[in-house]
Amino acid sequence: MPFDLFPTLHPKSKHWVICARASRKWEYRGGTDDGPIVHVDLVLGDEKGNAIYAEIPSSEIDTKSPLIQEGGIYIISRFRVSKAKSLYRPVDGPYMVEFTCYTKITPAKDVPQTFPTHIYKLTPFTDLRRHIGENRNFLDVLGIITEVSDTRSVQLPNQPTPTLNRNIVLKDLSNLEIRLTLWGQRAAEFTIDAIYNEEQPEPIIILVVGTLMKSYSGEEYLSGNTACRWYFNPAILEAEHFYTVLRNQRLPIKHTTASTDQTAPMRTSLPLEDKHLNDLQAMDPYDFPDGGCQCTITITRLVLTTPWWFPSCNRCSRACILDGDGYRCNTCSCTGYRFKYKLCFIGNDGTAEAEMIAFGEVGRRIVGKPVQQVLRTSRSANDTPPDVAAIVSLKFTLAVTLTEQSYYNPQKSYQVNSVITAYGRQHALPDTRHDQHKHTAGSQMPPHALTYPTSSTTDLASQTLNYPMTSYSTPPNPTVQYRSTNISPSSAPEIQIAPHKTIPRDITPPPPLDHDETPSKKTAPTHDVASSKHSIAQKRLFQDTMDTAKDSGAPKKTKNDTSKAAPSAPLSLAI
Known part of the structure; x- marks a missing residue:
């Protein structure tokens, strides 16, 4: 049976049937990753290599989430297509898929081998600085591992309990370096023991997806939390140049312990x-x-x-x-x-x-x-x-x-x-x-x-x-x-x-x-000034956040039918 490709999806129809690989799957539990599951997130890819973000709401997690495993290929129908989120987007695109209580999920059989294993959009190391503090899109990078630290427990100011982190240093073929800091469960999961041999230290190429560029105490770094995934020596076109340049080379990976790890100082939490x-x-x-x-x-x-x-x-x-x-x-x-x-x-x-x-x-x-x-x-x-x-x-x-x-x-x-x-x-x-x-x-x-x-x-x-x-x-x-x-x-x-x-x-x-x-x-100001600018900001905020709840199929009565969210101006940084 023919399936709908992702570029054809739009909110005006409700009878879509797609066949997709679940390239990534993770649970979102809030900014500190210690609360209840708010929603389960997915990155789906169709047979032509197109990608779309999908979300399972908290009300459907118990029934729908067990039906999809990361890496599996599934036939999905009776879902909603809505406007894509404005922040923390793992893939570009105007729309996203929302699972409902009526959504049907069945494993696909006899599928072609054209479904993508990895879904990514690489950002060069030279462009990372301009993304500091941005959270509209997650960043994906490709590099060589040069250093891996032990995990350590860090008490952050906005968390009641300590959390784990681990630092990995990456470099590109121009020898530009960037630190990747993994947090919580991702820090505990990361290991190179299965693919690295200290006696024959071959270079390890790594594709890292789902990160954000941040700055702390003047030091720039990539931050990886629940949305972050990594793939060692991936079979992708962009990695072929790495394999050619590094062929027959030996590249030892430095191992740093918690005592010498260059991270933010740990805070000792005393009982209050x-x-x-x-x-x-x-x-x-x-x-x-x-x-x-x-x-x-x-x-x-x-x-x-x-x-x-x-x-x-x-x-x-x-x-x-x-x-x-x-x-x-x-x-x-x-x-x-x-x-x-x-x-x-x-x-x-x-x-x-x-x-x-x-x-x-x-x-x-x-x-x-x-x-x-x-x-x-x-x-x-x-x-x-x-x-x-x-x-x-x-x-x-x-x-x-x-x-x-x-x-x-x-x-x-x-x-x-x-x-x-x-x-x-x-x-x-x-x-x-x-x-x-x-x-x-x-x-x-x-x-x-x-x-x-x-x-x-x-x-x-x-x-x-x-x-x-x-x-x-x-x-x-x-x-x-x-x-x-x-x-x-x-x-x-x-x-x-x-x-x-x-x-x-x-x-x-x-x-x-x-x-x-x-x-x-x-203390809030005590004057009462009727500011037209702030009224405009209030309307724009409401429009940005409510666009996903509108029925795109209903006739619109607004004067300007543009339905565009307010654009975010690009950051201009001099570092």
Whole structure:
């Protein structure tokens, strides 16, 4: 039977049948690779050598993922074709394949031998520098192994537990070198023992796919995580020149131990002191431990005066400002950016309550979904999505430090550095209103409050989440409701909505950090300026993230039917 080739796929039809080799398969568990499986990713190749990215969502992993093994060839039908992701793309192309509950997968028989074994797009070593901080496409390289280190355990600032890494030094035929750093499971899996003989050290050519170019403390390197794969001495056309030049040569591979490995210094993680919020609030900020403390809190409401997302610079992680069709970092002038979480909420442990803020990957661990996935479900770029509103009533043990404004304000606020333990949704919220935080009958709630009134017999896991549609220019609409899958309308509590307060339009850049995470928030400006530029940025963000959810077959009523995402300007680096 004839099969559809990848270049013919488009969203307007639903009856595609493809025959493809699963060239690569990996599980995405979030930025720190330690959370639940968010989705399973695939790189598929058809018999003509065309490639496309495919994704199995979390809801279908148990039924669909076991049916596909890396390297196998399968007949796949009843899937959806949608617009390709804008970030972390393993292959180029306008569309991607999405598996659904109706997708059929069967092993192919008597298939031709033309299916590609390796799918790649090589980047020369001379071009790697200009990709520093970019995350639109993964990078693939071909080189010679000259050095391999042992694995070592490294404590990263944005992770609660240490992770493994391993360094491999590669060079091209012009003797340009680049360091490849593998992380976590990939670091543990890498070995050359099966193909390298120290007595007869023949050169090892390696094809590495699925990496990102990064910079740390002035040193440039390729980073390989779950999407990374490698192939020793691959049978590809580009490697033939290596084999010809290196024929009959001996090239020993240097082995470095952890003690001499040139990587970022390992941080020793000391146990954090467990504190109640009333103790933290009573503590002089100058007596606060430098390494922070840990506290166990329940999220009782959101602070809606702060946007829950922001555009983060790919190079220095500071907040970016609007610049034409994209964003630009005021500090380093980098035009590469990605959206990150900026969750501001009130935590309560029964002794006191305090404002807390979580950035980037820490926010992802609290919400449980990547920020791009949540943005796709937003009705507009200004509202609070259901996934963000649903963090109310979740209980965590958090590692926290003081924010800068705590040194100027008696009511301290805290930055969440990591999630130590997640306890899930609570049946009742802590209440300190009978202590120092009393609300009399005539008093108003704080202007930022989004409060869920509860009782000891109320199960928040089965309640409708009703929250205001906050906007930068319009008052909230309390009639809008979002409903999760396990909701009983009869038990839905009424949500108290505070008087509307116009949110400042400017996004204040947080202070810098030396790692790929976002630091504590600055105090937002108090002026209320109607900026048309930021409205344009909000619309563009919403369009970029919602394009994948649109039905391409439906007639469009917009004035400009271009359906183009905002282009990212290329980086200009002088290193």
